[in-house]
Amino acid sequence: MPDLSGLFTPDRVAIVGANDEEGSVGRALLKNLSSFDGDVIPVNPNLETVLGRECYSEIGDVPDAASIDLAVVAVPATVAVDVVRQIGHAGITDVVVITAGFSETGGEGEQREQELIDVAEEYDLNLVGPNCIGIISTPSGLNATFVRGEPPVGSISFISQSGAFIAAVLGWAAQHGVGFKDIVSLGNEAVLDEIDFIEQWSDDPDTDVILAYLEDIGDGQRFIETARDVTRETPIVVIKSSRTEAGAEAAASHTGSIAGSEDAYEAGLHQAGVLRAMNIEEVFDYGQVLAGQPLLEDDDIAVVTNGGGPGVLTTDAVSDSRLTIAEFGDDVGAELADVLPGEADVANPLDIIGDADIDRFRxxxxxxxxxxxxxxxxVLCVPTETLEFDDLADAIGDLQGRHEKPVVTCLMGGEEADRAANTLEPYGIPNYFDPVRAVSSLEVLAKYRDVTEREYESPEAFDIEKERAREILLQAAERDVDHLGVEVMELLDTYGIPIPASDLAESASEAESIAEEIGGPVAMKIVSPDILHKSDIGGVEVDVPIEAVRGTYQTLRERAIDHDPDATVLGVQVQEFVDPDESTETIVGVKRDPQFGHLVMFGLGGIFVQIFEDTAFRVAPVSEREAREMxxxxxxxxxxxxxxGRTPADVDGVVETIQRISQLVTDFPAITELDINPLVVSPEGVHAIDLRLTVDRETLPVETARETDG
Amino acid sequence: MPDLSGLFTPDRVAIVGANDEEGSVGRALLKNLSSFDGDVIPVNPNLETVLGRECYSEIGDVPDAASIDLAVVAVPATVAVDVVRQIGHAGITDVVVITAGFSETGGEGEQREQELIDVAEEYDLNLVGPNCIGIISTPSGLNATFVRGEPPVGSISFISQSGAFIAAVLGWAAQHGVGFKDIVSLGNEAVLDEIDFIEQWSDDPDTDVILAYLEDIGDGQRFIETARDVTRETPIVVIKSSRTEAGAEAAASHTGSIAGSEDAYEAGLHQAGVLRAMNIEEVFDYGQVLAGQPLLEDDDIAVVTNGGGPGVLTTDAVSDSRLTIAEFGDDVGAELADVLPGEADVANPLDIIGDADIDRFRxxxxxxxxxxxxxxxxVLCVPTETLEFDDLADAIGDLQGRHEKPVVTCLMGGEEADRAANTLEPYGIPNYFDPVRAVSSLEVLAKYRDVTEREYESPEAFDIEKERAREILLQAAERDVDHLGVEVMELLDTYGIPIPASDLAESASEAESIAEEIGGPVAMKIVSPDILHKSDIGGVEVDVPIEAVRGTYQTLRERAIDHDPDATVLGVQVQEFVDPDESTETIVGVKRDPQFGHLVMFGLGGIFVQIFEDTAFRVAPVSEREAREMxxxxxxxxxxxxxxGRTPADVDGVVETIQRISQLVTDFPAITELDINPLVVSPEGVHAIDLRLTVDRETLPVETARETDG
Structure with a gap:
């Protein structure tokens, strides 16, 4: 892991491409650095001085160039790579490339970006960008961006894959008392990406919370592994855009990146312990409250108000959340009765009535x-003649500090509320107008408690027959097809997943003898690589008695040929029949996501998945806890x-099946899709009844380094 | 309908209980009226002058008292009724009673409120309150409340069942450019309630939008009837609190009212054409956009932005809403290409790139x-060096006006965004920081379009046998039970709902002969008023062949007696067996809600209702359109x-059944609960298989005035 602290704590900063032309990026950079604690050195071959500072022709001309800590590059794209090479050559390792015209433009730009990566590698540069708006570190007044706005000092560090997003929020955040430590505009992430900064800030004592605006995550597995560690100590809040198809299209057009599925992101962020915000206000609300308030030790909270209606609205919002309205202890009720007027109800929400003064509130x-x-x-308060918000704000701040329990407020009103918010700021207490936001902020303190309490467990390594599994896959692959089905049910057996007794019959008499060996009614399914949806063409018959097996064999073959005269029919699978009564059909599925790798899905079969979309996802490898959550x-x-009154089904069996499937696809990354549909679950156990599988035959023999065999 | 305009357009206002004591309500009232256009007359027996004005001992002493247009009462509760009587006696009809200590305190207060109602009736008073903070009408500067804040003039009129809610939002609304016409704090609604003001404002040319904070609705049927008419012309936005159990408890403790079910409110507000807001910001966002912008003629919208990230976030939010990202016409694409730089993508969302100036935007x-x-x-804009928000705001306002299509903006930033919001205000264009709010506001313009396009259709009056239905209910009632079941299936037949051939057998041989007459397998169900959940005790057998009917009859009786030796067993219902294959089980249910009357429910049976809570509700009477929506x-x-690939079921049959049930319960209000479970629906038709019914025997013979019989 590279040490990126140099980016944020430079003493000498060079601006290559410094300029004094109105509206230029080079000028805006210099202006923004005017209150920087250290030295600012302009570099521009065409100028002798810039805004009163001596300007150097190139970086190598700067006296003691090797002691420059940070170089910011804002030169035309055509010369940018050369400039970065000079910087590397001068012995400077921390570089921010603001210049655009790289991979985001395609073609020539992509080649230029590759050159930039090569140079960065050659000189071992910590390179931010290109195509970004720069970086900020507030303690030293380092604002190496070209956008307007001066964020106040705080303990939130913030990365964004959109420079415009940073430009949009800087002024707003300042107005709302959101203070920052470091801010990074990631740009094209040619070298440093979101994970590098998450890692960096996890070791930064001045960063309490990490916020991120992300459009995609390059390496999902690495993200999960890193963030899972970081979030034990430092909360990460992500607003992930391009969640929807239209959003992803819009993002692709401005960044050129391909987004993974929303299901994968949802699962991956959850597994990483990342808190997800769904709009901009939420990101900063969560950031502020996590930075300013202690965690909520359990989910029971109190509401104290001087107005009934707002109290009711808040109670509704609490009911909508995972939080609950605490029940006051008996003693507490009596104590409250002592300080409240007779007409006040001692209950939670506690309405201390409209004529409450500061003492009653306190x-x-x-x-x-x-x-x-x-x-x-x-704490809710509507404006009245009987108290001043400012006094109340101080009283609340004092009490929060003494009790060390989290408090958020809705001192509701116009300008007096804004003033009270300023008073509350040093106490780390956020003030909201809308109770819904207050509840949501308090709730995030409970959600993050869960993250900190979550123990990481490695996925279980079951005792499986990996060699036999490999053989089955290779054999199947030899048949020159990508889509495999019930004929490879044995694959599940090698990974310890119960399957019905079953065999492939290539003739009617063979079918009959298999059925006799199984003993009892059987299910029969056509096996053909050309027929993917067997049921749709009548290719499946269930509960077939032994005496009807011969006839059914013929019928199934005929239906297959009727459907597609050219279909290759490998035979008919004759299976032990598992009675669907007293059992539930479920699906365990896997898809390979471009960012996160294998994504495992669980749900109830049929309409529950198709119509209700009632499914749960996790990125593989899936631990036991995660499988159970699903x-x-x-x-x-x-x-x-x-x-x-139903008998509980064998949920443990499902949990184990999910883990074993996770192990299978992790062992054989060439499996791109897999569906056990249905996995029948009864009180007695689970049975995989049917299987569909897609393999990438190119990579089939290749396996992961992780050995789980024997 | 009373004419309430006098409340809002007085020339002479008397304040009974005027006072000059610091912190008193009487003083606050006088202060708030200091910029009122008309005369303000203090009344207080203990003072000669108040704040420099001559003060009268009682209302009758005021010269030409009958010409006082509005009396505001802020005297102690003990004398309040007398004071209102004097007001009535003086010939004044518009009265606002601010005084608390009425029904909200229970006991003596309740009696006091009844006296107040009697006086109001005697003098035909338009009385607001008691226990309220007063009323406001901005055009004349009438602020007859005792809370702080001076709302700007606008076209939104606003009622609230919580005075604190008004106190909380006044200052905030002013800060956010929300302008009001009239505001009413409803208090205890002893005389005038929310419906009276909705009716009043529907005729007010200066009110464009009605907003309401409601904790309950007293008369749900009247609310629906009134609001359904009003919302054709004037949008109503409601924030309904005490939605949740805990919220309702909190509301009950401060208002003493009992809330109806959330399902009833959800259905009733929808049927009334009311737009529902889920938080405070939303109420005013919706109010502002509905007051300021034209309706959205269809759901396709454009996003124009100078920043990629915010554009993507907006696109996600559009996808989450009912709106869609429009596809630009071909010509339009070419025109855009002409005005945009080469690197800009001509697509929607339209990213006109970070260096866009005002001309490119325009x-x-x-x-x-x-x-x-x-x-x-x-329109989204992040702060850049290339344009000023203020100029952009004017350009947008001008274009919106010329094209007459709705526009909302996210000019994102700190103080410059606030300034731009002020510039946009006169154009009626709301500005938001968060794109999610912008999308939600534009969406409400589409939702309200639906309301205006909705045609009101009276519920269909089917040709039914009401007399026979009455006899069945009376007969059943004679049996001295409240809960009826399958034995009154004939009731459904009288209202034209298909039921299987069926009869009650009181002996095994009778059961057999009924089965023979039906011809074919039958379903058999124990009939006992003491056994509500027949299936749970094995009281139902299906697909019984004729030869097994005798034996099954005995078995069912035995099971009933085993379950409860004291159970009254009326016999066994022998029913035509409807095969569940190729059919779907649904439920049509009814519950009587305290506020809205009969609430009809539809859903799929079993776990779909129990676990997924996948149900639709409408308040009866239910029209065909409403039944189909369900x-x-x-x-x-x-x-x-x-x-x-399934054959579509007979949805028309379901739609008709819902309407016929709605007609049945409307005809017989004594039915407090009813469940057809299941109503089996196949492609061929519907069949009610089982029925549960609860009647209020006290009111059974009573029927509604509405005669629908033959």
Whole structure:
């Protein structure tokens, strides 16, 4: 891992492409650096001085050039690579390339970016960009960007894959008291990417929270591994855009990147312990509250208000969230009754009535925060003649500090509310107008508690027959097809997934003898690489008694030929029949995502997946805890768990099957798609009834380094 | 309908209980009225002058008292009723009672409120309150409230069941450019309620939008009837709190009112054409955009931006909404290419690139708004050196006006964005920081278009046998039970709902002969008022062949007695067996809601209702359009409509059944609960298989005035 601290703590900064022309990037950079603590050295071959500073022709001409800590490049694209080479040659390792005209423009630009990468490699540069708006580090006043706005000092560090996003939020954030430590515009991420900065800031004592605007994640597996560690200590909040098809199209047109599936991002970010924000306000709300307030130790909170209506709205919002309205302890009720007027109801939400003054507010909140059953509080106040918001803000700040429980406020109003928000800022207490936002902020303190409490468990390595699995896949591949089906059910057997007794029959009599050996009714399925959806052409018959097996064999073959006279029919699979009564059909599926690798899916079969889209996803490898979460987070979970008097199904069997499938696809990355549909689950166990599989035959023999065999 | 315009257009206003004591309500009222256009007359028996004005001892002492247009009462509760009587006696009809201590305190207060109602009736008073913060009408500067904040003039009128809510938003709204016409704090609604003001403002040419904060609706049926008319011309936006159980509890403790079910409110507000906001920002966002912008003629919109990232976020938000990203016409593409630099992609969202100046913005937006395929636009701009927000704001306002298509903006930033918002205000264009809010505002213009296009159709009056239905219900009632079941299936027949051939058997041999008459396998169900959940005790057998009917009869009786030796067993219902294959089980249910009356429910049976809660509700009477919407809005709708190659079920039959049930419960309000479970739907038709019914026997013979019989 590279040490990137030099980017943020330079003493001497060179601006290559410094300029004094109105509206130029070079001039804006110099202006933004005017309050920087260190030295700023302009470089431009066409100028002798820039804005009163001596200007050098090239970086090598600067006296003691090797002691320059940071070089910012804002020269035309055509000369940018040469300039970066000179910088490397001068012995400078931290570089920000603002210049655009690289891979985002395609063609020539892509080649230029490759050259830039080569130079960076040659000189071992920590290179940000190209095609970015620069970086900021507030403690030293380093604002090496060309956009307007001066963010206040704080403990939030922020990366963005969109420079415009940074430009959009700087002024707004300052207005709303959001303070930053470092800000990085990632640009094309030719060298340094989002993961590098997440890693960097996890070791930065001055960064309490990491925020990120991301349009894509280059290496999903590396992201999960890194962020999973970082989020134990430092919360990461991500706003991930291009979530939708139209959004992804829009993003592709301005960055040229291909987005992975939203399901993969959702799963990957969750597994990494990343908190996800769904709009811009949320990112900064979460950042502020995580930076300013302690975690919520459990989910029970109190609401203290001087107005009924806002109290009710807040209670609704709490009910919509994972938080709950705490029940006050008995003693606490009596204490509150002492300080409240007779007509006040001692209940949570606590309405201390419209004529409450500062003392009533202070005393009530003190009692409430002292209650063991209260983990945190929301304080609401509407403007009245009986108190001043500013005094209340100080009282709340003081009480929050003494009780060390998180508090957020809705001191609701116009300018007086803004002033109170300023008063609350040094206490790290965010103030909102809308109670919905206050609840959502407090809730994130509970969500992050979960992340910190989550123990990382390695995926289980089951005892499997990897060699036999490889042989089955290779054999299948020899048949020159990409799509495999029920004929490779044995593959599941090698990874310990229960399958019905089964064999491939190539004649009617063979079918009959297989059925006799199985003993009892069988299911029969046509096997043909040319027929993907067997049921649709009548290629499946179930509950076939032994005496009907011969006839059914012929019927199935005829249907296949009727459907497609040229279809290669390999035979008919004769399977032990698993009675669907008293059992539930589920699906375990896998897809290979371009960013995250294998994504494992679980859901109930048929319409539950197709119409209700009631599915759960995790990026492989999937641990036991994660597999269990998958069975719990689908809406239909009660159907497996034994709702309304049903016998609970073998959920443990499902959990194990998910893990074993995860192990299979991790061992054989060439598997690009896999579906066990259905995986029938009964109280007695699970049975994989049918299988579809797509392999990338090119990479089939290749396997991962991770050996799980024997 | 009372004419309430006098409340808002008084020339002479008396403040009974005027005061000069610091912090008193009487003083705050006088202060808030200091910029009122008309006369303000203080009344207080203990003072000679108040704040420099001559003060009268009582209302009757005021010269020409009958010409006082509005009396505001802020006296102690103990004398309030007398004071209102004096006001009535003096010939004044418009009264606002601010005084608290009425029904909200219970006991004595409730009696006091009844006296107040009696006085109001005697003098035919338009009385607001009691227990409210007052009323505001901005055109004349009438601020007859005691809270801080001076709302700007505008075309939004606003009612609130919480005074604190008004106090909370006044200052904020002023800061955000939300202008009001009239504001009413409803208080206890002893006389005038939310419906009266909705009616009043529907005729007010200066009110463009009605906003409401509601905790409950007293008379749901009257609300729907009134609002359905009003919303054709004037949009109503409601934020309904106490949506959740905890919220309703909190509301009950401060208002004493009992809330109806959230399902009923959701259905009732929808049927009334009311737009629902889920948080405070949304109410005012919707109000502002509806007041300021024309409707969106279809759902295709354009996004014009100078920053990629914000454009992507906006596109995601559009995809999440009902809106769609318009496809530009071919000509338009060519026109745009002319005004954009070469590296810009001509696509929607249209990224006109970071160096865009005011001309490029103006030209692009002009072309885009001129495109026939574009119904409205969102303009995004991040701060750059190349343009000033203020100029852009004026350009956008001008273009919006010329094209007469709705536009909302995200000129994103800090103070410069606030200034731009002020510039946009006179154009009626709202500016947001977060694109999610911009999309949601534009979306509401499409939602309201739907409301205005909706034609009101009266519920169909089917030809039914009401007399026979009444007899069945009366007969059943004579049995001295409230819960009826399969034995009254005939009731459904009287209202034209298909039921299987069926009869009640009181002996095994009778059961057999009924089965023989039906001819074929039958379903058999125990009939007992003491056994509500028949299936749970094995009280139902299906697909019983004729030869097994005698034995099954005995078995069912035995199971009933095993379950409850004291159970009254009326016999066994022998029913035509409807094969569940090729058919879908649905539920049509009814519940009587305290506020809205009968609420009709539709959903798929079993786990779809129990676990997925996939249900649709409408308040009865239900029209055909509404019944059809119910079948379409459940998530499982594709299962009925013929998803994935299934034959479509008889949805028309379901739609008719819902309407016939609606007619039944409307005709017999004594039915408090009813469930057809299942209503089996096949491609050929519908069949009600089982019925549960609860009647309020006290009111059973009573029927509605509406006669629908033959």
């Amino acid at each position: 005393e009530s909140l003190d009692i409430v925060l002292g209650d063991e059953s209260v983990a945190g509080a929301i 069975t719990e987070e689908i809406q239909a979970a009660p159907m497996l768990q034994g709702a309304r | 030209e692009s937006l002009d072309i885009v708004l001129g495109d026939e395929s574009v119904a409205g636009a969102i 079948t379409e809005e459940i998530q499982a709708a594709p299962m009925l409509q013929g998803a994935r």
